[in-house]
Amino acid sequence: MRTIDWNDESNSIIMIDQTLLPVDYKVIECKTLASLCEAIKSLRVRGAPALGAAGAFGIALAATLSSADDMDGLTKDLKVAANTIKATRPTAVNLGWGVDRVIDAISDAYDLDSIKDIVLAEAKNIADEDVETNRKLGKYGAKLLDDGDTVMTHCNAGKMACVDWGTALGVIRSAVEEGKEIKVIACETRPLNQGGRITTWELMQDNIDVTLIADSMSGHVMSKGMVDKVIVGADRITGDAVFNKIGTYTHSVLAKEHEIPFYVAAPISTLDPENWEDTVTIEERDSDELRFFKDVQIAPADVKVYNPAFDATPMENVTAVITEKGVFYPPFLLDEIIV
Numbered sequence: 001m002r003t004i005d006w007n008d009e010s011n012s013i014i015m016i017d018q019t020l021l022p023v024d025y026k027v028i029e030c031k032t033l034a035s036l037c038e039a040i041k042s043l044r045v046r047g048a049p050a051l052g053a054a055g056a057f058g059i060a061l062a063a064t065l066s067s068a069d070d071m072d073g074l075t076k077d078l079k080v081a082a083n084t085i086k087a088t089r090p091t092a093v094n095l096g097w098g099v100d101r102v103i104d105a106i107s108d109a110y111d112l113d114s115i116k117d118i119v120l121a122e123a124k125n126i127a128d129e130d131v132e133t134n135r136k137l138g139k140y141g142a143k144l145l146d147d148g149d150t151v152m153t154h155c156n157a158g159k160m161a162c163v164d165w166g167t168a169l170g171v172i173r174s175a176v177e178e179g180k181e182i183k184v185i186a187c188e189t190r191p192l193n194q195g196g197r198i199t200t201w202e203l204m205q206d207n208i209d210v211t212l213i214a215d216s217m218s219g220h221v222m223s224k225g226m227v228d229k230v231i232v233g234a235d236r237i238t239g240d241a242v243f244n245k246i247g248t249y250t251h252s253v254l255a256k257e258h259e260i261p262f263y264v265a266a267p268i269s270t271l272d273p274e275n276w277e278d279t280v281t282i283e284e285r286d287s288d289e290l291r292f293f294k295d296v297q298i299a300p301a302d303v304k305v306y307n308p309a310f311d312a313t314p315m316e317n318v319t320a321v322i323t324e325k326g327v328f329y330p331p332f333l334l335d336e337i338i339v
Contacts, residue, residue, distance in 0.1 A: 001027065002131075002163050004045055004053050006124060011064045013057045017044045018160055018194075022201035033062055033081055040088040040095070043192065047161020048094040048235045048270050049130045055098035056123035058085045063116045074115050078103060091243055091283045091310050093236040093272045098126055127163045133267045134165040136324040141171030141231070141265055142178055144320070144327065149175075149228040152185040152218065155245035156198040157233025157265065167265040168231040169202060171322060176208055183209040185227060189245060190215055191289045191307065215247050222258040230255045234266040237321065239334055241277040241312035248310075252317035264313075265322040273334035283309040 004015040013030040019042060020026050028044065030036040036058050039045050045054050062081035068074040082103055086096045105122040109115040145151065151172055155161075158169030165173065175182050184203055189195035196212055203210040213221060221227055230251060236243040242264050255262040272280075287305035292298060299305075321328045321337070328337050 002127065003047075003050050003160050004057065004163060005127065006057055006060065006120070011061075013054070013061055015039065015045045015054075016160065018046060018198060019044050021160070021198050030061065033058065033065065033084065036061060037084060037088050040085070043194075046194070047156065048092055048233065049134070049162040049167065049267060050160070051089065051092050052094035052098035052269060053123070053127045053130060053163050055085050055095045056102045056126040059099055059102040060116075060120040060123040063119045069112070071109065071112055071115060074112060075106065078106070078115075078119070089283055090281045091235055094267075094269050097269050098123075101126065130163040130267070131165060133324040134162055134167060134170045135174075137167060137265060137267060137322055138165060138170035138174030140324070140327050141263070141322040142174035142180070144261070144263060144322070145171065145175040145180060145182060145229060147180040148182075149180075150183040150185060150226060152187065152221070152227045152230045152251070153199060154187045154195060154215075154230075154232050154248050154251055155189045156194040156202070157231075158199060158202040160198050160202060161233060166202075167233045167267070167322075168263075169199065171231055171263075171265050172203075172208065173206065176206070183211070185211050185213055185221060187213055187215045187218060187247065187251070189247060191285075191293075194245070215250075218251050219254045219257075222254055222260060227255075227258075227260055229261050229263065231263045231265055231322075234264050234270050235310060236275075236280060237264070237266060237271050237334070238275045238277055238280060239273060239315075239332070241280075241314055242318060242321075243280060243282070243310045243312055246308055246311050249313045249317075250311075252313045256317050261319040262317060263320050263322055264318055268323050268325060268338055271323075271334045271338055273338065277312045277314075280312075282311075285309050 066077040158166035186199045285307045
C-alpha cells in the first residue's frame with residue numbers, strides 16, 4: 001500500500017506506522033485531528049513529501065469532522081485546523097505546502113458540501129501527484145548514476161518518506177530499474193535510526209544491495225574509496241541552504257573534501273525561495289530521544305541534551321539538485337527552477 005492514503009469507507013487517514021519498522025509492519029488509522037498531529041509529531045508518518053500529503057489529508061479530515069452548518073463556519077474550522085497541523089513540525093516546508101494548497105482550493109466552493117468535496121479531491125490529487133513526481137525525479141536522477149556505483153545516503157528518503165517510490169531512494173530505484181547495478185551505503189541516522197530501521201528495510205524489500213554504517217563512519221568509507229556518489233533528500237531548500245535530517249551537513253563537508261558528488265533529490269514543493277537559512281526555525285526534538293533508545297536508558301537521565309532534528313547544508317556543498325523538472329546545477333536560482 002501507499003505510505004499514507006485516505007479510506008473512503010471510514011472517512012479517515014490510513015498510514016504505515018514507521019516507528020514500528022522493521023520489526024512490525026502495521027497500518028494505523030487516524031480518525032481525529034489530534035491522532036493525526038500525534039502521528040506527525042511522533043514520526044509515525046515522516047518525510048517531506050509524505051508530510052505534504054498528511055497535511056492535505058488532515059484538512060480533508062477536519063472538514064469531515066466539522067459540525068459547522070454554513071460555509072463561513074466550516075472555512076473557519078479548516079483554518080484553525082490548518083494552523084494546528086502546521087505547528088506540529090515547523091521546519092518541514094511540505095507540511096504547510098500541502099495544508100495551504102487544500103485551503104486555497106476552497107475558493108472555488110459554492111456551498112457546504114462542495115467545500116468538503118473539494119478539499120478531499122485536492123488532497124487525493126496531492127497524493128497521486130507525489131507518486132508521479134517521484135517517478136519523474138527518479139528518471140532524471142538515474143542519469144547521474146553509473147553502472148556499478150556505490151551510493152551513500154542519509155536518513156530515509158524512500159517510499160516511506162513519500163506517498164510512494166521515494167526521492168533519493170527513488171533515484172536509486174530508477175537506476176536499478178534501468179538495469180544498472182547499484183550498491184547503497186546507508187547511514188544509521190541517529191537518534192531515531194531512520195536509515196538503519198527504514199532505508200535498509202526498504203532496499204532489502206527490493207533486493208537492492210545495502211550496507212549499514214554508523215553516521216560517524218561516513219568519512220572513513222569515503223576516504224577508503226568506497227563511495228562514488230552521495231544522494232540525500234530534503235525537508236526544505238532555501239536560497240542558501242538545504243535543510244535535511246541532522247548529520248547531512250557533516251556528510252556534505254566530507255564529500256566535498258573527498259571530491260565526491262553530493263546530490264539533493266527533492267520535489268519542487270520543497271523549494272522555499274522566500275526564506276534563507278537564518279529565517280528558518282529548526283525543530284528541536286525531545287531530549288529523551290538521546291537519553292533513551294526503545295525505552296532503554298543509554299545516558300544519565302538528567303544530562304543536558306541538545307537535539308535539533310535538522311541541520312543546514314550550504315548550497316556551495318551541493319553538486320546538483322534533482323527535481324521532477326530536471327537536474328539543476330549552481331548557481332541555484334530557486335525562482336527560475338520553480339517556474
